[in-house]
Amino acid sequence: MSTSLINGASATVIPISDRAFQYGDGVFETLRIVNGRATLWEQHRRRLLAGCRFLQIAVDEISLAQEFQQLLAGNAPNGIAKILISRGSGGRGYQPPAQEAPQRILQFHPWPDNLDLPAGQGIRARLCKHPLSRNPALTRYKHLCRLDQVIASAELNGDIREGVMQIDSGQVIEGTRSNLFLVVEGRLTTPALTEAGIHGVMREYLLQQFASAGVTVDERAVTVSELQNAQELFFCNSVFGVWPVTELELGKQVVRYTIGPRALEAGSYVEDAFHKQN
Amino acid sequence: MSTSLINGASATVIPISDRAFQYGDGVFETLRIVNGRATLWEQHRRRLLAGCRFLQIAVDEISLAQEFQQLLAGNAPNGIAKILISRGSGGRGYQPPAQEAPQRILQFHPWPDNLDLPAGQGIRARLCKHPLSRNPALTRYKHLCRLDQVIASAELNGDIREGVMQIDSGQVIEGTRSNLFLVVEGRLTTPALTEAGIHGVMREYLLQQFASAGVTVDERAVTVSELQNAQELFFCNSVFGVWPVTELELGKQVVRYTIGPRALEAGSYVEDAFHKQN
Numbered sequence: 001m002s003t004s005l006i007n008g009a010s011a012t013v014i015p016i017s018d019r020a021f022q023y024g025d026g027v028f029e030t031l032r033i034v035n036g037r038a039t040l041w042e043q044h045r046r047r048l049l050a051g052c053r054f055l056q057i058a059v060d061e062i063s064l065a066q067e068f069q070q071l072l073a074g075n076a077p078n079g080i081a082k083i084l085i086s087r088g089s090g091g092r093g094y095q096p097p098a099q100e101a102p103q104r105i106l107q108f109h110p111w112p113d114n115l116d117l118p119a120g121q122g123i124r125a126r127l128c129k130h131p132l133s134r135n136p137a138l139t140r141y142k143h144l145c146r147l148d149q150v151i152a153s154a155e156l157n158g159d160i161r162e163g164v165m166q167i168d169s170g171q172v173i174e175g176t177r178s179n180l181f182l183v184v185e186g187r188l189t190t191p192a193l194t195e196a197g198i199h200g201v202m203r204e205y206l207l208q209q210f211a212s213a214g215v216t217v218d219e220r221a222v223t224v225s226e227l228q229n230a231q232e233l234f235f236c237n238s239v240f241g242v243w244p245v246t247e248l249e250l251g252k253q254v255v256r257y258t259i260g261p262r263a264l265e266a267g268s269y270v271e272d273a274f275h276k277q278n
Numbered sequence: 279m280s281t282s283l284i285n286g287a288s289a290t291v292i293p294i295s296d297r298a299f300q301y302g303d304g305v306f307e308t309l310r311i312v313n314g315r316a317t318l319w320e321q322h323r324r325r326l327l328a329g330c331r332f333l334q335i336a337v338d339e340i341s342l343a344q345e346f347q348q349l350l351a352g353n354a355p356n357g358i359a360k361i362l363i364s365r366g367s368g369g370r371g372y373q374p375p376a377q378e379a380p381q382r383i384l385q386f387h388p389w390p391d392n393l394d395l396p397a398g399q400g401i402r403a404r405l406c407k408h409p410l411s412r413n414p415a416l417t418r419y420k421h422l423c424r425l426d427q428v429i430a431s432a433e434l435n436g437d438i439r440e441g442v443m444q445i446d447s448g449q450v451i452e453g454t455r456s457n458l459f460l461v462v463e464g465r466l467t468t469p470a471l472t473e474a475g476i477h478g479v480m481r482e483y484l485l486q487q488f489a490s491a492g493v494t495v496d497e498r499a500v501t502v503s504e505l506q507n508a509q510e511l512f513f514c515n516s517v518f519g520v521w522p523v524t525e526l527e528l529g530k531q532v533v534r535y536t537i538g539p540r541a542l543e544a545g546s547y548v549e550d551a552f553h554k555q556n
Binding site for chain 1 (some may be wrong): 280282284289290291292293294295296297298300301302306321333334343362365370371372373374408409410411412413415416421422423424425426427428429430431432433434446454455494517530
């Protein structure tokens with residue numbers, strides 16, 4: 001069963017006046033809970049607080065940390081936790097209020113079996129039609145305005161587990177709920193997030209792990225036609241970890257990939273993050 | 279006092295699981311109510327329904343119209359009404375649920391005196407630093423993801439009533455809660471909304487009125503330097519109508535404008551919309 005806390009108290013509703021509801025005025029994080037502990041907690045915490053600072057939302061960090069422990073203590077050992085910080089109610093239309101009362105909304109969802117892939121099995125994916133919004137000022141923050149991802153997700157279905165999103169110039173950026181890596185001409189590559197997209201926690205973690213292992217990752221603009229010639233393609237996020245792609249629909253064309261050494265290496269780093277570091 | 283209806287019933291809260299709260303998954307309209315009637319209702323209704331169709335949210339139009347009448351009947355004759363359509367709860371993360379239960383949230387706020395400018399008085403405005411997100415696929419819909427407008431509004435204050443927003447290429451698009459018109463080399467001009475921004479109801483109405491009066495309006499890309507050389511500058515939206523700008527802060531520079539014939543003409547069309555058409 002899913003449970004929720006608002007500012008530490010069990011709750012299921014928020015006021016209509018809440019600015020997250022009215023304007024998407026806030027930030028969030030989604031974390032994988034393994035054996036009662038949050039994977040990559042420090043990285044999630046850092047991004048959440050950076051977003052609050054950017055938006056000038058004065059979140060109470062100490063209460064947040066306590067309430068997060070309270071959430072984990074009161075739920076199953078494995079699942080998904082979501083932290084949502086809203087600016088709260090008030091203000092004149094878009095303009096934030098002088099006296100803010102930010103809301104800390106913490107939710108726990110039991111682990112959904114369908115996120116774990118059978119060993120060695122990849123997924124089918126699709127190039128989405130809906131373009132990502134471009135705004136270089138926002139790529140470091142996981143804010144609540146996620147309509148692009150909702151629209152693109154509606155292009156998927158049970159069989160097509162993830163989608164590749166591009167900006168309207170045809171540059172490939174990320175998945176609908178993940179970042180992506182590919183191997184092009186033998187080089188591990190990930191789209192640069194200077195124009196659009198979100199700097200994902202798992203992406204940053206994998207970049208660090210590959211760097212520590214002496215593997216160079218090219219961060220640069222990636223085109224759709226490079227997807228056609230790639231040797232490997234995989235998505236990553238901090239909940240499902242790494243999903244290698246075995247089939248990608250590009251319009252009427254289907255591109256096939258094998259699950260290669262870089263995806264396997266990324267998968268082993270993810271296992272470390274999920275288990276050994278706990 | 280503000281009042282709210284959810285699906286026709288008086289209510290002040292929504293579930294945390296609502297997708298408008300979680301993702302900004304919905305659309306809204308803000309309308310000026312004059313003598314118990316909604317200004318430019320048909321235009322607002324059309325944009326709202328276009329947004330629902332685009333997002334594949336099956337809103338119940340008949341109930342919506344009835345509930346809107348109920349809202350107006352139960353409140354003061356003059357004020358601001360907001361209609362917010364959310365996709366409701368459910369789905370797998372971003373992915374919308376197969377069975378949707380869209381929510382119709384209607385709110386009424388008494389008319390705030392500070393929105394009416396004393397006759398003949400303009401406002402001070404500022405060029406905002408925060409750039410607008412660019413997405414050609416979204417400019418026809420007033421969706422709930424309004425974080426750019428929130429961030430830019432935080433750059434204003436009581437004295438600076440509105441801000442000009444640009445995209446990161448330096449192209450001027452609109453106000454934080456309005457569209458804008460300017461007179462450049464004698465020609466009435468409004469920024470084209472092909473890259474970013476929202477096609478405002480009042481902007482569309484003014485374009486029609488000017489066309490009927492035989493006044494050509496150039497819809498095209500507008501640069502910041504054109505703001506410096508403009509003879510007139512005014513904002514419009516469907517709540518405050520037309521706000522002529524008398525001073526615009528461009529960084530450390532201040533550009534001054536007189537309230538010219540085009541702003542006055544727009545103001546008279548707005549009066550027609552607010553009063554005569556009711």
